Amino acid sequence: xxxxRMLPLVLKYIVRHQxxxxxxxxxxxxxMFLFCAVQAMRDGxxxxxxxxxxxxxxxxxxxxxxxxxxxELPEDYGRKIAAIPGVAEVSPMRIVVNNCRAALDVVTxxxxxxxxxxxxxxxxxxxxxxxxxRRNDAALVGVRLAERxxxxxxxxxxxxxxxxxxxxxxxxxxxxxxNVAYVHLDFLQRAAGNKQGIVTQFNVRVADSxxxxxxxxxxxxxxxxxxxxxxTSSEKAFVSRAIVDIVRLTSFAGWLxxxxxxxxxxxVANAISLSVRDRIKDHAIMQTIGxxxxxxxxLVVAESLILSLLGGVLGLSLAVLVSWFGSFTISVEGxxxxxxxxxxxxxxxxxxxxxxxxxxGLLPALRAARMSTAEAFRAV
Amino acid sequence: MAVxxxxxxxxxxxxxxxxxxxxxxxxxxxxxxxxxALMGPxxxxxxxxxxxxxxIDKPTSGVLRIDGEDIxxxxxxxxxxxxxxxxxxxxxLYNLVPVLTAYENVELPLLxxxxxxxxxxxxxxxxxxxxxxxxxxxxxPRQLSGGQEQRVAIARAIVGKPRILVADEPTGxxxxxxxxxxxxxxxxxxxxVGCTLIMVTHDPHATEYxxxxxxxxxxxxxxxxxxxxx
Numbered sequence: 001x002x003x004x005r006m007l008p009l010v011l012k013y014i015v016r017h018q019x020x021x022x023x024x025x026x027x028x029x030x031x032m033f034l035f036c037a038v039q040a041m042r043d044g045x046x047x048x049x050x051x052x053x054x055x056x057x058x059x060x061x062x063x064x065x066x067x068x069x070x071x072e073l074p075e076d077y078g079r080k081i082a083a084i085p086g087v088a089e090v091s092p093m094r095i096v097v098n099n100c101r102a103a104l105d106v107v108t109x110x111x112x113x114x115x116x117x118x119x120x121x122x123x124x125x126x127x128x129x130x131x132x133x134r135r136n137d138a139a140l141v142g143v144r145l146a147e148r149x150x151x152x153x154x155x156x157x158x159x160x161x162x163x164x165x166x167x168x169x170x171x172x173x174x175x176x177x178x179n180v181a182y183v184h185l186d187f188l189q190r191a192a193g194n195k196q197g198i199v200t201q202f203n204v205r206v207a208d209s210x211x212x213x214x215x216x217x218x219x220x221x222x223x224x225x226x227x228x229x230x231x232t233s234s235e236k237a238f239v240s241r242a243i244v245d246i247v248r249l250t251s252f253a254g255w256l257x258x259x260x261x262x263x264x265x266x267x268v269a270n271a272i273s274l275s276v277r278d279r280i281k282d283h284a285i286m287q288t289i290g291x292x293x294x295x296x297x298x299l300v301v302a303e304s305l306i307l308s309l310l311g312g313v314l315g316l317s318l319a320v321l322v323s324w325f326g327s328f329t330i331s332v333e334g335x336x337x338x339x340x341x342x343x344x345x346x347x348x349x350x351x352x353x354x355x356x357x358x359x360x361g362l363l364p365a366l367r368a369a370r371m372s373t374a375e376a377f378r379a380v
Numbered sequence: 381m382a383v384x385x386x387x388x389x390x391x392x393x394x395x396x397x398x399x400x401x402x403x404x405x406x407x408x409x410x411x412x413x414x415x416x417a418l419m420g421p422x423x424x425x426x427x428x429x430x431x432x433x434x435x436i437d438k439p440t441s442g443v444l445r446i447d448g449e450d451i452x453x454x455x456x457x458x459x460x461x462x463x464x465x466x467x468x469x470x471x472x473l474y475n476l477v478p479v480l481t482a483y484e485n486v487e488l489p490l491l492x493x494x495x496x497x498x499x500x501x502x503x504x505x506x507x508x509x510x511x512x513x514x515x516x517x518x519x520x521p522r523q524l525s526g527g528q529e530q531r532v533a534i535a536r537a538i539v540g541k542p543r544i545l546v547a548d549e550p551t552g553x554x555x556x557x558x559x560x561x562x563x564x565x566x567x568x569x570x571x572x573v574g575c576t577l578i579m580v581t582h583d584p585h586a587t588e589y590x591x592x593x594x595x596x597x598x599x600x601x602x603x604x605x606x607x608x609x610x
Contacts, residue, residue, distance in 0.1 A: 289463070
């Protein structure tokens with residue numbers, strides 16, 4: 001766009017009006033922070049709900065119930081589900097949360113059997129499953145929950161009337177696992193309401209992903225006339241239903257993200273227009289000493305681009321810091337949505353800043369370039 | 381040999397409903413290496429003629445040849461490139477870029493040329509030294525006196541080694557001592573660098589430094605004096 005030797009000239013014009021430049025950068029940074037936060041939320045929702053062709057997990061829930069507090073199924077349903085053709089594995093799960101509504105700091109206990117826990121794809125940077133097995137009130141805590149609550153191995157965690165001892169910190173490719181505490185199923189059944197033999201849901205692994213819908217229908221058929229009928233769906237569809245309000249909210253937040261980008265455009269365009277108006281004479285001088293009009297236009301666009309990128313770097317850096325150190329997770333009905341700015345969001349933000357910077361500077365650049373030198377001197 | 385040839389040059393422009401003709405059917409030859417002074421009352425067309433010669437404006441009719449080339453036929457880009465290589469412009473109010481230091485102002489035209497950093501440094505330092513302002517190279521225009529600013533402007537005009545220097549009342553904003561120093565410097569530069577200098581002035585004393593003085597009135601040439609420069 002411009003030769004490197006021209007860069008100091010562009011930077012001098014950017015810092016010429018320091019207060020104006022700082023205010024513009026602050027505005028761009030705030031707008032890009034908002035954009036990044038909205039985008040991180042949307043990404044979290046997409047990650048939690050997007051189904052893939054190789055999904056093999058079904059969730060069996062109590063029909064017409066939407067919250068772990070009210071979904072109660074007899075634990076012995078597990079034997080009947082395991083007998084249905086196509087079912088590879090059944091994991092009964094008791095879920096207890098300290099808040100069923102949407103909130104940022106929800107503790108979700110998942111009571112599981114040892115066999116179910118060992119079949120999960122979990123990594124434990126601290127502690128071990130053996131430690132968990134040895135102690136009845138032990139919990140394996142997801143890394144984001146541990147960060148949010150400042151937990152480490154050996155600490156005690158109390159929530160929803162249940163107190164556990166941390167036996168390990170876990171990470172997993174499944175974002176849901178990052179925010180829960182896995183405890184013994186029988187312990188949780190006793191500790192939370194003394195409901196032995198009652199579970200919240202069954203997680204069912206199907207042998208063939210193409211059989212997912214057929215197996216789900218077969219399970220619901222088996223219990224259609226039971227006292228506690230079931231609603232079975234893929235894990236992702238189950239999550240989508242649970243967080244439908246959050247999905248609507250993020251759709252609306254998408255407009256906020258677009259609004260913030262429009263604000264960036266307006267801020268950059270305004271700053272560059274003022275800057276160009278301030279230096280009509282400088283451009284006339286430059287034209288007089290041989291600067292062609294296309295070079296003057298490129299210098300203005302470069303200024304706009306740098307201003308926009310600087311503001312973008314500031315806002316996006318702030319968003320990354322806040323999202324990493326804040327460990328934000330929105331939980332609703334026991335389902336967690338991780339709100340974290342990832343590298344793709346940052347790169348997209350920078351690309352958008354570059355595009356906005358270039359386009360916002362275009363009109364002032366053309367105006368600066370098209371003004372005749374003689375006219376410009378007469379104007380000042 | 382005439383480096384500048386004006387034949388029946390007219391410049392007309394509109395201001396609202398009014399048509400103004402600051403220059404009308406002007407004929408003029410300027411020889412290479414000549415120091416020419418242009419005098420005349422305000423609105424007589426001096427600055428218009430200077431802008432035409434410098435290639436920052438174009439005649440409405442007539443022919444203006446510089447070194448045999450009709451520059452009115454050049455595109456805006458070609459004209460800009462031509463100006464960068466052939467013309468140095470000195471303004472009455474110096475017109476330095478305020479965000480740049482004296483050194484950076486002088487370097488500004490050289491950024492257009494394919495010169496290395498060290499080559500640029502050498503030429504800028506030499507130009508600043510020639511106009512006697514090397515010790516103020518890191519000063520911003522606001523930190524310089526009028527005379528010092530004009531010296532920097534002259535250094536900027538000569539750093540690209542132009543064939544033609546145009547100066548629009550270069551001493552109009554200076555006290556008598558500074559004006560004398562600048563005019564002496566300009567005369568010496570035309571002789572040492574060998575460029576042609578066209579200077580617009582209202583000051584009769586300033587014409588004493590020129591080889592020839594032309595008087596303009598209502599866009600027409602009315603009188604020629606031979607200068608007394610030695």
